[in-house]
Amino acid sequence: MKRFVTLCVLAMLCMLLAAPGAAMAKKKIKAGFALLWTIDDRGWTTAHYNGIQHMKEKLGDDVEVIYKEKVLGPDAERVFREFAEEGCDIIFGTTFDHMEPILRVARDYPDIKFEHCSGYKTASNVRTYMVRxxxxxxxxxxxxxxxxxxxxxxxxxxxxxxxxxxxxxxxxxxxxxxxxxxxxxxxxxxxxxxxxxxxxxxxxxxxxxxxxxxxxxxxxxxxxxxxxxxxxxxxxxxxxxxxxxxxxxxxxxxxxxxxLNWGPYYVKAIRDFQNGTWETGSYWKGFEANGVxxxxxxxxxxxxxxxxxxxxxxxxxxxxxxxxxxxxxxxxxxxxxxxxxxxxxxxxxxxxxxxxxxxxxxxx
Known part of the structure; x- marks a missing residue:
């Protein structure tokens, strides 16, 4: 009987110890990237794509990435809305002309975080980022x-x-x-x-x-x-x-x-969301953050x-x-x-x- 009670106590302890771990399991983040041009443009978009790849290597199974190429200003709002409907937790607009479209979409999806590269307008769920x-x-x-x-x-x-x-x-x-x-x-x-x-x-x-x-x-x-x-x-x-x-x-x-070295920032952005520390504002770092x-x-x-x-x-x-x-x-x-x-x-x-x-x- 004592042995049975001991086993029951041990089982309960294991369940209690396991519960916090289960509660603390990190949610896989789905990130959507609207890219200005093709990933092989040898310049701006290639640099962003390289940053995305760096982020995926660092975060592994913690993140799922979808992206769309050739997202020019007039088409950006449609793409952002598609990302939102596809379940993205965080959405990135990677060029200046995405500023107004991303703000319009962000108003309709307050629970999604939005990141805009090189812009200057923010909102409660919109953050801007650039490197020096x-x-x-x-x-x-x-x-x-x-x-x-x-x-x-x-x-x-x-x-x-x-x-x-x-x-x-x-x-x-x-x-x-x-x-x-x-x-x-x-x-x-x-x-x-x-x-x-x-x-x-x-x-x-x-x-x-x-x-x-x-x-x-x-x-x-x-x-x-x-x-x-x-x-x-x-x-x-x-x-x-x-x-x-x-x-x-x-x-x-x-x-x-x-x-341009976007990878470190993309790692930071996903980690911020994952850890509950994401907040609006403007990010602008250079060599001190390995951004350039x-x-x-x-x-x-x-x-x-x-x-x-x-x-x-x-x-x-x-x-x-x-x-x-x-x-x-x-x-x-x-x-x-x-x-x-x-x-x-x-x-x-x-x-x-x-x-x-x-x-x-x-x-x-």
């Missing part, structure tokens, strides 16, 4: 300046804050590198030509070829695809890539690339230059971001930031001026 790619842009400019490039031609995308910030950061890095290298240069060191598109391979090639014909000594790619870098290589002109590693797509003349990367250096980059660039990268990883610290002048010579002052995040996110040293206009 301008930090990697700055390092690319610094590298170029240290190597003596003083008449860069930039193939830009849209003259809106994100690309404008990148043009300015690259230029500030370029000017610093030229100064440290003791290279004399003219007032203009970076000429930007706007695509007024995120990706247009034909126009990217044409603009790069036009800049090369005007004797610009390096081509700075900022579009979502590497075609401007490829055009530079075809003309034996060095280039700087953007988004992903342009050299991996055949642009062998690229000195380095400013790379610098691609491997071209063999022509001297070791001394590599060391200097990596030293600044290490400062950025440690949270020391002095890129937009005064004095800074706009392209007309007006002081927009006094000595020691710095732009706050609000000013950076709304930036609509070009710094001294840039030739180009913001009007579309």
């Amino acid at each position: 790619i301008y930090q990697a842009d700055y390092l690319c400019g610094y590298l170029a300046g240290l190597m003596g490039f003083k008449d860069v031609g930039t193939v830009g995308t849209h003259p809106i804050p994100e690309p404008v910030r990148g043009v300015n950061a690259f230029t500030l890095g370029l000017q610093r590198g030229l100064m440290e290298a003791g290279v004399e240069h003219g007032e203009t060191v970076n000429t930007v030509a706007w695509l007024n598109s995120w990706a247009d391979p034909v126009k990217e090639t044409t603009l790069a070829e036009t800049l090369i014909a005007k004797n610009h000594d390096l081509i700075r790619q900022m579009a979502d695809t590497p075609d401007s870098s490829l055009a530079a290589c075809a003309a034996d002109v060095p280039a700087m890539g953007y988004g992903t590693d342009a050299a991996s797509w055949g642009a062998e003349c690229v000195l380095s690339s400013a790379m 990367k610098l691609a491997d250096f071209h063999e022509s980059v001297p070791q001394e230059v590599r060391d200097k660039v990596l030293a600044v990268q290490e400062q950025l990883k440690n949270g020391q971001d002095d890129i937009f610290t005064g004095p800074i002048f706009d392209q007309n010579g007006k002081k927009v930031l006094a000595e020691g002052e710095r732009f706050d995040d609000g000013q950076l996110l709304s930036m609509q001026m070009l710094v001294k040293g840039v030739q180009g206009k913001l009007a579309r």
Whole structure:
């Protein structure tokens, strides 16, 4: 009898111990991603897809992913609603033009979390996220300046804050590198030509070829695809890539690339939801959160230059971001930031001026 009672007590204890574990079992999260273009676009969407794959590798069976390619602004609301009806717990819009559609859908599905990349509007169930790619842009400019490039031609995308910030950061890095290298240069060191598109391979090639014909000594790619870098290589002109590693797509003349690294954020977003710690707001991190990367250096980059660039990268990883610290002048010579002052995040996110040293206009 005692043995029977003992066994019953042990069985009850096992049930009590097992119950909390069962209650704490993590729910498998279903995540939906609306992608701007195809996963093999070699740029913006490829970077997001790489981030999704990283997240899946890290989280394994904790997450189920569905995605749809070529989700442009006009079609985004339909896709978001489909994701919601298909049982997604969290939905990601991965381009600026998804902002208004994601807000409209979020209002109708208050129990679903929504994440919008590169936007600036939030709601109780909508969070925005972006990485500080301008930090990697700055390092690319610094590298170029240290190597003596003083008449860069930039193939830009849209003259809106994100690309404008990148043009300015690259230029500030370029000017610093030229100064440290003791290279004399003219007032203009970076000429930007706007695509007024995120990706247009034909126009990217044409603009790069036009800049090369005007004797610009390096081509700075900022579009979502590497075609401007490829055009530079075809003309034996060095280039700087953007988004992903342009050299991996055949642009062998690229000195380095400013790379978007979305994986760590996607892991964070799913974990936040899973742990009940998800909250609205705006996420904006850089090297300190492994959100951006610098691609491997071209063999022509001297070791001394590599060391200097990596030293600044290490400062950025440690949270020391002095890129937009005064004095800074706009392209007309007006002081927009006094000595020691710095732009706050609000000013950076709304930036609509070009710094001294840039030739180009913001009007579309």
